Amino acid sequence: MPEVQLGATTIRSHGIAVARIHIHDWLILVLLVVIEVILNVIEPFHRFVGEDMMTDLKYPLKGNTIPLWGAPIIAVLPPLAVIIIYYFIRKDVYDLHQAVLGLLFSVLITGVLTDAIKDAVGRPRPDFFWRCFPNGKGVFDPVTTNVMCTGLKSVIKEGHKSFPSGHTSCK
Template sequence: MLLLTLDHISEIGFRLLLWITYLYLNKWAPFIKHIEEEELWYYRYPSVPSIIPLIYLYLVMIGIPLLVYIISFLCSKKETIYNDLRNQFYGISLAYGINAVLTALLKVIIGRPRPNFFYRCFPDGVGIDIQNCTGDWGSQMDGRKSFPSAHSSFSFTGMVYITLYMFNEYDFSHPCFARGVIFFLALLPIILAIVISLSRFCDYHHHMSDVVGGGIIGTSIALLVFHYYSEYNIEKDRKYLEKLRELHVADMEVE
C-alpha cells in the first residue's frame, strides 16, 4: 500500500513538474531571427483576435476526455474499470505535459515570426526597421513564437489520444445499429482538432506549416504515450484478475 501511494505521488508530482517547466519556458525570450526588408510582406497579415480563444482550447482538452471517461465508467462492465481509468488519466496527462514542454521549447529555439508580426512590431502600420519596434514588448516576443502552433499540438495530443482510447475500448466495426453514425461520432474529436488547428491559420496567428507541424507533434506524442499505457494496462489487468481468482479460491477453501 505504501509503495502504491508513493507511486501515485511520484506520477502526479512529475506531471506538475512538467507544467511548471512549461510555464517557465513560456517566459523565455525566443531566438531573434533576422528579417530582411524584402521579407516583411510575409509577416504583414492583419492582427485580429483568435477565432478560438485559449480558454476554449482548454475546455476541449479537458472536457472531451472527461466526457468520454465518464460515459465509459457508467457503461463499462469490466472489473478493472477503476484501474483502467486511473491509468488513462495518467496517460493523457503525461501526453499533455510532454507536449507542453516540447512545444514551448521549440517555440523558443526556432523563434519564427508569426504572420501578423509586423503589426505587433508597428501597431500603427508605419515602419521598416524591424530591429526597432514600437509595439508592446510582450506582444513582440509572442509574435516570434510561431512554430509550432500550440493550439494544434495540444488539440491533436488530446483528441488523438481519446480517439485511440475509444477504438481500443469499444468495437466500432459491428455496432448493433447506425453503424455510420457511431463511427462518425467516434471520429468527432479528430475533426474538432482539425478545426481548432486550421482556425490558427485563418486568423493569421500561424503559418500553415506551424499548424501541420503542431499536428504531427501532438499526434506522435499521443501515439507513443497511448501505446505505452495500453501495454501497461494489459499487464495491470492480468495481475488484478489473477489476484481476484486467488482470493476467490481462498474463500472457497475456507468454506
C-alpha cells in the same frame, strides 16, 4: 502495483491507495506544468527579421480565436468525459487512474515540446509587421536592417512563436 481484485474497485474503496502507488507520476505531471509555465513566461529567440522580409509578414493582426487556457480545455474535457462515463460503467478505479494519467501526460508533453520548439526557433508570425509596428510605420536599424519594434512587448513576444503551429498540437 497490486493485482486488480474482482469486483468493483471504486475511488472510495481504492482511490487513495492507487494515487499513493503512482505518486511519482503525479510529481512528474506537476514538473511538466511548471516547465510549461516557464516556457510561456520566458522570452523566445528573436530571429533576424530584415526590412526586405516584412512583405511576407504584413497579414492583418487579429485577436486570438482560442485563448491560451482554451486549447488545453478543448483537448482534455471531451476525452475526460468519455473516461468518466467508462468509469461509471466499469467501476474500476485502476482504469480510471491510468486513463487520466495517460491523458494528462499526453497533453502536457505535447505542450512542453511545442512551446520549447516555438521558443527555440523564434519564427515570426505572418502578422509580425503589425505586431511590431502598430502604427504602420516600420523602423529598422540602419546598419543591420533588423527590425526595431515599437509595439507592446507581450504582443511582439507572441509574434516570435509561429513554428510549429499550435493548431497541429492542439495547443
